[in-house]
Amino acid sequence: xxxxxxxxxxxxxxxxxxxxxxxxxxxxxxxxxxxxxxxxxxxxxxxxxxxxxxxxxxxxxxxxxxxxxxxxxxxxxxxxxxxxxxxxxxxxxxxxxxxxxxxxxxxxxxxxxxxxxxxxxxxxxxxxxxxxxxxxxxxxxxxxxxxxxxxxxxxxxxxxxxxxxxxxxxxxxxxxxxxxxxxxxxxxxxxxxxxxxxxxxxxxxxxxxxxxxxxxxxxxxxxxxxxxxxxxxxxxxxxxxxxxxxxxxxxxxxxxxxxxxxxxxxxxxxxxxxxxxxxxxxxxxxxxxxxxxxxxxxxxxxxxxxxxxxxxxxxxxxxxxxxxxxxxxxxxxxxxxxxxxxxxxxxxxxxxxxxxxxxxxxxxxxxxxxxxxxxxxxxxxxxxxxxxxxxxxxxxxxxxxxxxxxxxxxxxxxxxxxxxxxxxxxxxxxxxxxxxxxxxxxxxxxxxxxxxxxxxxxxxxxxxxxxxxxxxxxxxxxxxxxxxxxxxxxxxxxxxxxxxxxxxxxxxxxxxxxxxxxxxxxxxxxxxxxx
Numbered sequence: 001x002x003x004x005x006x007x008x009x010x011x012x013x014x015x016x017x018x019x020x021x022x023x024x025x026x027x028x029x030x031x032x033x034x035x036x037x038x039x040x041x042x043x044x045x046x047x048x049x050x051x052x053x054x055x056x057x058x059x060x061x062x063x064x065x066x067x068x069x070x071x072x073x074x075x076x077x078x079x080x081x082x083x084x085x086x087x088x089x090x091x092x093x094x095x096x097x098x099x100x101x102x103x104x105x106x107x108x109x110x111x112x113x114x115x116x117x118x119x120x121x122x123x124x125x126x127x128x129x130x131x132x133x134x135x136x137x138x139x140x141x142x143x144x145x146x147x148x149x150x151x152x153x154x155x156x157x158x159x160x161x162x163x164x165x166x167x168x169x170x171x172x173x174x175x176x177x178x179x180x181x182x183x184x185x186x187x188x189x190x191x192x193x194x195x196x197x198x199x200x201x202x203x204x205x206x207x208x209x210x211x212x213x214x215x216x217x218x219x220x221x222x223x224x225x226x227x228x229x230x231x232x233x234x235x236x237x238x239x240x241x242x243x244x245x246x247x248x249x250x251x252x253x254x255x256x257x258x259x260x261x262x263x264x265x266x267x268x269x270x271x272x273x274x275x276x277x278x279x280x281x282x283x284x285x286x287x288x289x290x291x292x293x294x295x296x297x298x299x300x301x302x303x304x305x306x307x308x309x310x311x312x313x314x315x316x317x318x319x320x321x322x323x324x325x326x327x328x329x330x331x332x333x334x335x336x337x338x339x340x341x342x343x344x345x346x347x348x349x350x351x352x353x354x355x356x357x358x359x360x361x362x363x364x365x366x367x368x369x370x371x372x373x374x375x376x377x378x379x380x381x382x383x384x385x386x387x388x389x390x391x392x393x394x395x396x397x398x399x400x401x402x403x404x405x406x407x408x409x410x411x412x413x414x415x416x417x418x419x420x421x422x423x424x425x426x427x428x429x430x431x432x433x434x435x436x437x438x439x440x441x442x443x444x445x446x447x448x449x450x451x452x453x454x455x456x457x458x459x460x461x462x463x464x465x466x467x468x469x470x471x472x473x474x475x476x477x478x479x480x481x482x483x484x485x486x487x488x489x490x491x492x493x494x495x496x497x498x499x500x501x502x503x504x505x506x507x508x509x510x511x512x513x514x515x516x517x518x519x520x521x522x523x524x525x526x527x528x529x530x531x
Contacts, residue, residue: 049422051105051114054096061107063258088515090405093117094435103419109258111137113428114418117435119442119466121419125429126473129416134474137411137428140260141253145277150331151478152339152408159323166324167332168478170306174221177481179381184220185486186378188213189493195229196498196528203503203525210348211238215341217486222333223287224302237283241338244276245517284334288326304333336479343403344483346520350401351394351491353509353521356500358449365390366531369496375531379492381485387492388461392454394487398469400449403518405434407471433468434519442466498528 056062097104097117105114116122125133134156138148146153151167154160168176175181195209209229215238216226227234247253247269256262256270263270291304300306307329314322355362372386373379384391410429417423438446443453454462470477477483494500502508503525513519 050112050424051103051419051421052100053105054100056107061109061111063108088405088512088519090402090432090434090515090519091512093406093430093432094438097432097435103421108428111428112424112426113430114421114423115430115432117432118439119436119468122431122433122436122468123472125418126410126431126471126475129418130474132412132414132416133410133429135411135413137409137426139257139409141256141263144256144260144263146331146334147327149328150335152335154331156413156474162323163328163332164478166307166310167303167336170303171221171478171482173306174303176221176479177485181221181482181485182381182489185217185489186493188216188220188226189490191216191229192490192494193497197530199528201527201529203506203527205523205525206349206352207345207523208235208238210352211242211341211345213490214345214348214486215337217482218337218340220302221482222303222336223291224305233283237280238341240276240279241341244273244280245338245342246514247273280334280338281330284330284337288330288333292326303336304329307332340479340482342518342520343477343479344486346403346518347398347401347483347487348490348494349521350403350513351397351487352494352500352526353511353524354393354397354400354449355495356502356524356526357508357511359501361393361449361451362495362500365393365495366499369492373492373496375496379489379496381488383492384488388455388459389451390492390495391461391488392451394491395454395467396449396451399437399443399467400447401513401519401521402434402437402469403520404469404471405432405515405519407431407433408475410475431471433471436466436468439466497531499531500526500528503527 054062093115094117096106097115102118103114103116103121105112107113116125136142136148136153136155142148142153148154151160151164154163172178175184192209192213196204196206212227212229212234215234220226229235253262253269253273263274265271288304291302291308295305295308297309300309307324308326311322311324311326311329314324355365368387368389369379372383407430410431412423412425412427412429415423415425423429437443440446454464454467456462470480470483504527506525509524510522514522
């Protein structure tokens with residue numbers, strides 16, 4: 001029975017029947033208010049002096065119309081084999097820079113991203129304000145895969161500085177940047193030459209043999225051993241690594257950065273990525289375990305041995321825990337193995353592709369090799385000073401291919417000002433290195449392949465400040481010296497031994513590359529003729 005003051009329900013209406021509707025309406029109202037406030041906040045950010053850019057949308061920022069749909073369209077084109085697949089995200093961002101300026105911004109959800117598309121802004125950020133711009137963003141996909149350890153993706157700070165300093169000095173101990181590493185690279189080329197000669201006059205893909213060779217140089221430094229090209233486990237791990245790098249920027253996997261639990265979905269690229277991570281982890285941890293069991297403190301053989309010994313010394317000295325432990329070692333050798341293999345492999349593949357497409361340049365390289373080295377003597381790093389055209393050719397390939405086109409994302413550790421714009425703390429910063437190396441204000445006819453742009457009138461090599469394929473600042477690639485050694489010695493050895501050409505009647509390969517973590521050439525075949 002209702003009290004005298006209670007309103008009576010209307011005929012046919014059950015008491016309380018309107019409450020769920022009211023609750024739903026209230027939730028909808030609150031949700032709409034939250035979206036509106038979020039959108040107002042994003043627009044307010046634009047008014048606070050941050051770099052210009054496209055107008056953000058509620059909740060998703062610029063993700064919905066700027067990144068995800070376009071990337072999914074690119075993925076569709078890529079899957080369908082269309083020429084449109086040649087448009088990568090670095091190219092799209094360069095086009096946006098033409099609209100909004102060389103320093104512009106957009107939002108992924110509520111996260112501010114600033115893109116730097118010219119050399120001056122990149123140098124000001126990464127060199128002149130290095131302490132502010134050297135951190136890494138806390139992106140869920142990267143955090144899940146790396147636990148924010150290692151060298152490449154770890155946060156900038158005392159631990160990272162200690163680990164990088166030790167890693168660099170240890171790699172130098174085992175020959176990084178020194179003539180003592182030459183024999184390992186030259187020895188590895190013998191296997192490359194043998195594999196290529198097996199094909200005779202038939203077309204073949206150079207991808208597997210180049211990847212095997214480059215990876216074996218890293219393995220020699222880190223693991224103290226090389227793997228035979230027929231080793232099934234080694235081949236499988238390299239295939240997994242290539243596939244993992246390819247799918248990490250898959251349109252669906254990108255959504256892990258918005259909803260981290262997507263990583264654990266039991267289907268599609270999510271399941272595939274988890275399996276790849278498990279297989280590579282098993283391979284690397286088995287190698288670490290073997291080193292622990294065979295470690296000779298009086299005779300360390302490689303990077304892992306040195307790290308294990310240093311870790312033990314640190315524990316004894318501090319009588320407590322140290323960042324130098326087995327877990328951190330695993331992520332460092334993972335960085336060296338994956339990054340060291342993928343970047344240099346793609347650079348060498350681009351060299352072979354550009355030589356096949358530009359036989360006139362290849363002929364000039366052959367002539368310089370014959371003049372300086374001859375046909376029988378093995379190349380040496382000491383030859384580099386006498387081979388400016390060959391060196392200029394390698395540099396021009398690096399400029400055009402730019403295998404890490406957006407570098408590795410940086411993040412600001414505090415609020416700052418860049419080129420007159422306010423950059424808040426925690427801003428993701430993308431240096432568009434591809435755009436810098438295609439900037440018509442720096443490079444005449446930037447899309448043309450022209451090694452002579454790196455030579456002066458006397459044919460001497462020009463050192464250009466704006467040529468930064470390995471990045472600049474405190475996060476410059478630790479393997480730069482190794483990569484330069486490998487590129488020169490392997491490229492010269494290949495050119496000394498073979499002439500490369502595209503198969504007769506084949507279409508010209510797409511020259512803009514496949515955008516993943518690095519910019520890799522599209523699959524192509526070559527023929528070789530012995531010189």
